[in-house]
Amino acid sequence: MLRSHNERLLNKRSGVELSGAEIVVQSLVDEGVEFVFGYPGGATLHIYDAIFKHDGINHILTRHEQGAAHAADGYTRSTGNTGVVLVTSGPGATNVVTGIATAHMDSIPMVIITGQVMTQLIGNDAFQEADIVGITRPCVKHNMLIKDVKNIASAIKKAFHIAETGRPGPVLVDIPKDITAEKTQYVYPKSVSMRSYQPRVKGNDRQIKRGLEMLLAAERPVIYTGGGAVLADAHKELTEFARYIGAPVTNTLMGLGAYPASDKQFLGMLGMHGTYEANMAMYEADLIFAVGARFDDRVTGDLTKFSPRARFVQIDIDPASISKNVKTDVPIVGDVKVVLLQCLEALKNLEKPEAERTSKWWQQIAQWRGENCLKFDSTSQFIKPQQVIKSLCEITGGDAIVTSDVGQHQMWAAQYYDFDKPRRWINSGGLGTMGFGLPAAMGAQFGNPDAQVACVTGDGSILMCIQELATCLQYKLPIKIICLNNRYLGMVRQWQEFFYEQRYSHTYMDSVPDFVALSESFGHVGMRIENPGDVDGALKEAFDLKDRLVFMDIVTDQGENVFPMIPAGAGHSEMVLRPEENLKPGELS
Amino acid sequence: MRRIISVLLENESGALSRVAGLFSARGYNIESLTVAATEDSTLSRLTMVTRGNDAVIEQILKQLNKLIDVVKVVDITEGAHLEREVILVKVQAKGSEARDEMMRLIEIFKGKIVDVTETTYTLEMTGDSAKISSFLEGLKNTKILETVRSGITGISRGKSALRA
Ligand SMILES: Cc1ncc(C[n+]2csc(CCOP(=O)(O)OP(=O)(O)O)c2C)c(N)n1
Ligand SMILES: [Mg+2]
Numbered sequence: 001m002l003r004s005h006n007e008r009l010l011n012k013r014s015g016v017e018l019s020g021a022e023i024v025v026q027s028l029v030d031e032g033v034e035f036v037f038g039y040p041g042g043a044t045l046h047i048y049d050a051i052f053k054h055d056g057i058n059h060i061l062t063r064h065e066q067g068a069a070h071a072a073d074g075y076t077r078s079t080g081n082t083g084v085v086l087v088t089s090g091p092g093a094t095n096v097v098t099g100i101a102t103a104h105m106d107s108i109p110m111v112i113i114t115g116q117v118m119t120q121l122i123g124n125d126a127f128q129e130a131d132i133v134g135i136t137r138p139c140v141k142h143n144m145l146i147k148d149v150k151n152i153a154s155a156i157k158k159a160f161h162i163a164e165t166g167r168p169g170p171v172l173v174d175i176p177k178d179i180t181a182e183k184t185q186y187v188y189p190k191s192v193s194m195r196s197y198q199p200r201v202k203g204n205d206r207q208i209k210r211g212l213e214m215l216l217a218a219e220r221p222v223i224y225t226g227g228g229a230v231l232a233d234a235h236k237e238l239t240e241f242a243r244y245i246g247a248p249v250t251n252t253l254m255g256l257g258a259y260p261a262s263d264k265q266f267l268g269m270l271g272m273h274g275t276y277e278a279n280m281a282m283y284e285a286d287l288i289f290a291v292g293a294r295f296d297d298r299v300t301g302d303l304t305k306f307s308p309r310a311r312f313v314q315i316d317i318d319p320a321s322i323s324k325n326v327k328t329d330v331p332i333v334g335d336v337k338v339v340l341l342q343c344l345e346a347l348k349n350l351e352k353p354e355a356e357r358t359s360k361w362w363q364q365i366a367q368w369r370g371e372n373c374l375k376f377d378s379t380s381q382f383i384k385p386q387q388v389i390k391s392l393c394e395i396t397g398g399d400a401i402v403t404s405d406v407g408q409h410q411m412w413a414a415q416y417y418d419f420d421k422p423r424r425w426i427n428s429g430g431l432g433t434m435g436f437g438l439p440a441a442m443g444a445q446f447g448n449p450d451a452q453v454a455c456v457t458g459d460g461s462i463l464m465c466i467q468e469l470a471t472c473l474q475y476k477l478p479i480k481i482i483c484l485n486n487r488y489l490g491m492v493r494q495w496q497e498f499f500y501e502q503r504y505s506h507t508y509m510d511s512v513p514d515f516v517a518l519s520e521s522f523g524h525v526g527m528r529i530e531n532p533g534d535v536d537g538a539l540k541e542a543f544d545l546k547d548r549l550v551f552m553d554i555v556t557d558q559g560e561n562v563f564p565m566i567p568a569g570a571g572h573s574e575m576v577l578r579p580e581e582n583l584k585p586g587e588l589s
Numbered sequence: 590m591r592r593i594i595s596v597l598l599e600n601e602s603g604a605l606s607r608v609a610g611l612f613s614a615r616g617y618n619i620e621s622l623t624v625a626a627t628e629d630s631t632l633s634r635l636t637m638v639t640r641g642n643d644a645v646i647e648q649i650l651k652q653l654n655k656l657i658d659v660v661k662v663v664d665i666t667e668g669a670h671l672e673r674e675v676i677l678v679k680v681q682a683k684g685s686e687a688r689d690e691m692m693r694l695i696e697i698f699k700g701k702i703v704d705v706t707e708t709t710y711t712l713e714m715t716g717d718s719a720k721i722s723s724f725l726e727g728l729k730n731t732k733i734l735e736t737v738r739s740g741i742t743g744i745s746r747g748k749s750a751l752r753a
Contacts, residue, residue, distance in 0.1 A: 137607060138614050142657040145602070162657060195753055196599055196660040320651035323644070 014187055020149040020180035021046035022054075024113060027156040029056040030188040033084050035075060035446055036060065037068040041088025042128060043115025046180040060446065060475065063467040065092050067439040069099020069112070070465065074440030076108050077426045078401050079447035080233060082163055085112040090128030093174075094135065098433060100170045101139040105430025106254060107231060109168035111159045112140075116176040119147065133174050141169030149182040154189055161192040166199030167318040168231060199317065203334035208342050209350075211289070211313035211330040216353050218287035220361045221247040224270065227254030227429065228292015228316060228336050234258065235422040237340035238291060244344070246353055248365060250278040252293050254429040257419035262398075267365070268374075271299040272566050273411045276373035276575055277365055279564075282307050283572040284364070290314040292336040295325040296430075305571025315339045373564045373577050374415055382557035383532050385409060385484045388539075389416035392454060392482060395539045400452040401426065401444045405437035405461030408490040411562045413456040435464030438481065442468060445477045452480070452543060459485040459512050469522035472549045480542050481519075481551045486558045487512055494561045519551035528553045591620070592646055593672060593743045595751055596635040596653055597661040600626065604658040608635060611656065617641065617649055621674075621740035632660065632753055636742045660753045665745050672717045672743040676724070677703070681732035682710040691731070698724045709734065 013026050024047050028036060036059045040048045051059050062068040065087045072083025087096050093114040103110045117126040133145050142162050146155055152175065159171040215221055223242050229235065229251075235258045242249045242265055249259045250270040259266055268275035270282055282288065288310045293299070300306045303325060314328040315336055322331040332339055376386045389412050392400070398418050403426040404410040410427055419425045426444060428436040441455040462483055472479060493507040516526030525548050529538045535554065542550040564575045598604045605624055612619050620638040627634045639649060646664065653662045682688050682705075691710055695702060700714035714724050718741065725736075745751070 133603060134606070137603075137610050194657075197657050318655070320648065320655050324648060327644075 016186055017183050018186040019046065019050070019183050020152050020175065021050040023149070023152045023184070023186050024156070024175065024180065025050045025054050025057055026186060027153050027188050028084060029054070031156065031160055034058060034081060035072075036084045036086050037062055037072045037075070037443070038086030039065050039068055039088070039092060041090075041092045041115065043089035043117060043177045044086065044092075044180075046177065047086065047113075047115065047175075059086070060442075061471065062439065062442075063470045064465065065095035066099050066435065067442075067465050067468045067471065069096045069110070070102065070433075070436050070439035071443035071446070071468075071471075072110055073099060073103045073108050073436075074403055074426055074443030075447040076103075076110060076443070077440070078423050078444035078451075080423065081447070082109040082111060082160060083443065085110065087112070088115045088128070089117055089132070089177075090130045092128075093130050093132040097136060097139065098435075100136055100172065102428050102431045102433045102436060103170045104139045104141070106227060106428065107168050108170070109163040110170040111156070111163055112170060112172040113156075114172060114174045115180075116145065116174045118178040119176045120178070122176065132172065136172050139170075140172050141167075143172035143174065145174045146176070146179055149179050149184045152179070153186060154192075157189045158192050158194070161194075162197065166197070167321070200333050201335045201338050203315065203332045203339035203342050205342065205346070207330055207332045208339065208346050211315075211332055212343060212346055212350060214287055214311060214313055214330060215245060215247070215289050216350060218247075218285075219357060220281075220284055220286040221245070221289060221358065222267075222281050222285040222287070223247050223249045223289045223291065224252075224282065224293055225249065225255045225258055225291040226252040226293025228294075229255055229258035230292075230422045232292060232317070232336035233422070234292070234337035234340050237337055237344065239263075241340050241343055244347060244353075246355055246358060247289070248281055248362075250274070250281065252296070252299055252429070253414055253427065255293060256414060256425045257422040260420040261418035262420055269414055270572075271296075272301070272568075273415065273562050273564065274566075275415075276371045276564055276577060277368040279566065279572040279575055280368045281365060285310045288312050290316075290328075291340070292316060294321045297325070300325060301566045301574075302569055302571045305573070307572070371577060380532070380557060383529065383535060383554060385412050385486070385556045385560055386416050387532065388482065388484060388535055388554055388556065389413055389456065391536050391539055392456070393417045395536065395543060396452050396454065400424065400454045401441075401448060403427065403437045403440040403444060403453070403455045405455075405457040405464075406432045406434045406491070407458045407461060408486070408494065408560070408562050409456050409458045409461075409484040411491075412484070415562075434461040437461060438465050438468050438479075439471075441479045441481075442471060442475075442477055445479055446475070453477075454480045454482055456482045456484065458490060459483060459487060459509055460489045462515075463513075466518070469519065469524060469549070469551075473523040476547065477549060478545070478547050479549050481549070483515060483551065483553050484556050485512065485515070485553050486556050486560065488558060490560075491562070497561070498567070515551055515553035519549075524549040524551055526551045526553065528555070530555045590642070590646070591638060591640050592664050592666045593670065593741060594637050594639060594649065594653070595663050595665050595743065596637070596659055597627070597751060597753055598633050598635060598656075599658040599660065600631050600633045601658055604633065605635070607656050607658060608637075608653065611652055612639075615648075615652065617645065621738075623740040623742050629753065634751075636740070638741050661751055663745070663751055665743050669746040670743050671746060672741050673715055674718060674721055674741045675713065675715050675739040676721050677737045678712045678714075678728065678733060679704075679735040680710055680712065680728065681708060681734060683708050687731075694724075694727050698727070700724070
């Protein structure tokens with residue numbers, strides 16, 4: 001990785017007098033930053049000049065600041081390295097807000113550097129002035145305005161430290177233009193220590209023992225894991241732990257890949273569009289062992305009907321995520337990976353679980369599985385979106401990095417692509433940001449140049465950051481865009497069909513562009529696929545074009561809906577499995 | 590339940606708005622909020638009065654702790670504590686009878702008259718919220734021209750001290 005390669009360059013310029021702009025760039029280099037995703041402007045002119053003169057930094061010019069933020073985000077989610085964004089003041093800064101909020105909701109570490117107007121102009125409604133520190137305060141982990149050139153290096157170091165430790169998140173550093181021109185002696189700190197910020201890493205041993213004893217004594221246990229297990233890179237520990245315990249495992253939308261989807265203990269995803277077996281197991285469980293999961297409303301459904309007979313053990317790095325929505329019986333605060341290692345150690349001193357104890361539970365689960373809740377009509381004359389994802393999974397050997405946008409296609413990707421490895425499934429789960437998929441795929445491709453990267457998107461979402469096709473051409477990113485084109489804002493249309501008596505208010509996409517011509521105009525390969533029999537061949541052809549971006553416009557069955565489904569306001573046991581079943585409108589949200 | 594929460598935070602620009610923003614973003618209520626420097630110039634001390642059930646208060650404490658600028662948080666209502674608020678009241682005081690009456694009230698509440706004109710008195714009184722309320726009750730028949738309250742501050746009783 002470039003981090004170690006950069007060790008050589010580390011602090012090469014330490015002690016030298018540098019301008020603020022040079023310090024920004026040198027700090028990033030010394031931090032081991034591989035890529036900076038950005039877009040220039042007046043307030044960052046000095047910084048861009050310093051980038052021009054420095055050969056140790058790789059700047060990626062996107063076509064919109066939102067694209068820069070999502071690209072940095074996709075890079076981070078797929079590699080674990082913190083993504084860096086550099087944009088100008090005012091509109092440059094406000095354009096990244098959606099990207100920052102997206103990262104924030106999913107706890108993705110990110111460092112955003114924004115240019116600001118000159119110090120003496122701040123507060124004067126100056127040209128391209130925006131109070132970005134104020135604007136982003138609720139959607140960053142932390143942010144700061146630099147007032148002295150002497151503080152730039154330490155602020156950047158602090159930004160990475162805060163972004164990467166504890167519950168990760170975006171940190172924004174706002175730097176006025178005049179400060180990037182001033183000079184000072186450059187020293188990049190080796191480490192940071194803050195009295196006000198000391199996240200806890202190790203779990204309390206007594207709590208761990210209590211939690212494990214409860215898990216071992218349970219007759220109907222479920223291990224429920226979320227994005228925290230992916231962020232902590234705890235997949236190995238989680239798999240070893242779950243196999244030793246012998247309990248069923250379910251992942252949230254954010255947690256897919258932390259436990260191998262093809263494993264026999266895996267129940268699939270839970271929540272609104274989770275599997276029947278996962279949700280029924282949650283409902284009937286007597287013990288829920290939560291690992292880096294935050295009991296989000298899309299997961300729990302109606303809280304009053306959530307796992308009514310269960311007790312809860314919850315491992316999380318963020319104390320505020322514990323007992324927020326569901327009262328936890330045994331809270332364990334710590335890094336998921338570290339705590340799971342402690343668990344594995346502690347299990348050596350506890351009696352090995354007997355398979356006997358949960359055999360009835362597994363029989364029950366087998367029955368639920370028998371419902372085959374993900375089956376769909378495969379004889380249709382129209383292309384079924386579910387089948388496209390299944391083929392995609394097959395043709396990529398289940399090993400592609402799959403990014404998605406937001407909507408039905410996102411749920412189908414989550415349901416029908418079997419993720420056996422972490423950091424392969426990249427989606428905006430928390431904020432649900434349409435427009436995320438393509439730029440996130442760019443970031444993922446930069447971070448994993450040899451990987452197959454697929455962006456599963458919809459005819460609505462793809463248009464929200466379509467300009468990034470130009471970035472893909474400039475940097476020759478061979479992404480495969482799988483556009484499940486249903487001529488609808490499908491997910492919204494689905495709700496209108498079920499809960500608003502089919503009043504399709506503004507969800508039909510009139511004038512969908514000719515995506516083939518559009519891709520070609522950007523210098524890429526476009527394909528339009530209209531027959532079910534052509535899907536596999538087209539996918540193979542696309543993935544064989546190893547050095548080209550291919551936009552696959554796949555015309556799918558317009559009326560297809562995502563099932564199973566827990567209507568909002570219902571509980572896990574009130575799933576609707578198939579279109580024929582009546583949907584009881586719950587409380588809409 | 591009413592709680593008094595004390596927060597030590599880094600004396601950085603924007604720190605106060607992070608706390609205030611947290612309360613509005615998450616829908617917690619603030620009945621009063623005071624903030625000032627401490628003996629350590631790098632730290633500010635903030636006191637806020639809020640209301641909520643145990644689960645809400647637990648979240649408030651955790652969310653406050655999560656703010657990067659926050660060094661320490663305690664709910665001082667959990668133990669024995671002192672609370673104080675200062676109130677300044679400008680009242681109409683015309684004629685010797687009214688003026689004598691005012692003097693007696695001030696005496697009872699151990700307050701002070703801090704400013705005088707021919708027709709007004711400005712009164713100062715310190716106490717916990719119960720005492721302030723009964724003081725205001727005592728002024729029921731007086732014409733109040735202006736009141737200002739400092740907001741509540743508090744400190745725990747005993748030897749333990751809230752420090753960084
Ligand atoms: C930026 C943004 N605006 C609006 C929404 C609300 N929304 C959720 S899904 C959806 C429809 C997406 O349509 P499309 O991309 O075609 O996907 P489909 O559901 O048809 O697969 C909309 C509008 C959103 N999630 N994000
Ligand atoms: Mg669509």
